[in-house]
Amino acid sequence: MNRVRRTGTVILGHVSPEYEFLDHPGPIPFAHRGGSLDGLENSLPAFEHAVELGYRYLETDVRATADGVLLTFHDQDLERVTDRDGDIARLPYAEVSQARIGGREPIPLLEDVLGSWPRARLNIDVKAESAIAPLTEVLRRTAAWHRVCVTSFSSRRLRHVRARMRLLSGREVCTALGPRGVAALRIHSLAGRLGAPLRPIATGAPCAQVPYRLGRTPFITASFLAGAHSLGLKVHAWTVNDAAEMERLLDLGVDGIITDEIETLRDLMRDRGLWATAST
Numbered sequence: 218m219n220r221v222r223r224t225g226t227v228i229l230g231h232v233s234p235e236y237e238f239l240d241h242p243g244p245i246p247f248a249h250r251g252g253s254l255d256g257l258e259n260s261l262p263a264f265e266h267a268v269e270l271g272y273r274y275l276e277t278d279v280r281a282t283a284d285g286v287l288l289t290f291h292d293q294d295l296e297r298v299t300d301r302d303g304d305i306a307r308l309p310y311a312e313v314s315q316a317r318i319g320g321r322e323p324i325p326l327l328e329d330v331l332g333s334w335p336r337a338r339l340n341i342d343v344k345a346e347s348a349i350a351p352l353t354e355v356l357r358r359t360a361a362w363h364r365v366c367v368t369s370f371s372s373r374r375l376r377h378v379r380a381r382m383r384l385l386s387g388r389e390v391c392t393a394l395g396p397r398g399v400a401a402l403r404i405h406s407l408a409g410r411l412g413a414p415l416r417p418i419a420t421g422a423p424c425a426q427v428p429y430r431l432g433r434t435p436f437i438t439a440s441f442l443a444g445a446h447s448l449g450l451k452v453h454a455w456t457v458n459d460a461a462e463m464e465r466l467l468d469l470g471v472d473g474i475i476t477d478e479i480e481t482l483r484d485l486m487r488d489r490g491l492w493a494t495a496s497t
Contacts, residue, residue: 247474259291259325279352285350298318327355342370349374372395392422426473437454439469
């Protein structure tokens, strides 16, 4: 059954499906790489801790090994967070599997994360073109396409993910707006002009995931949110680790916050009556 509902709002001159991933009561709290737990980002213990706190949405990254095994890992190289070094895309999984995050934890497969928490939803940042085919195959094989949103710093990668999912299974997968779309959205919201120039850029994306500020300048403002919302786009802010900024963004009406400080965000949202646990 196709779980992407075909009724929806008109976005940029097209009908946008109401993706199940975005079906959440109130602003979405995202655990960035599972949260800042003892230097164990993107590890199974980090994700488990977030879920135990009540997080339903986990943010992660994917990269593929030289033999096409898909991992939840941010960096191109192993050195920063593991006890080994080397470019993941140039190494076979047999070697990468020996690396330990923080010297303790193996690098998970995306399929293991999806299977470990079947009620969780994953926001997946595709870090390289080589990860696209393994990602879409994992989503097809696990039938998890309806509970993920794919994002990337490459608009091309996002187009390829959408196209390959349609080819493999005839499914639409939720993706965030690409960099070109985000830039155009900001420029036109600042100028007070929204519409035609965005149509070819933003087609197919129901949300924009953007930095909350650039240097000292807020990126997400009331006018930016109003412009995005007028087009039917949800806005998720990354990576927000300051409680005052979390408060500001929630006051503005942001649709989601991605954070390493998962306990701070949980407590703040709980105080506001906005917390929804993984069990809901």
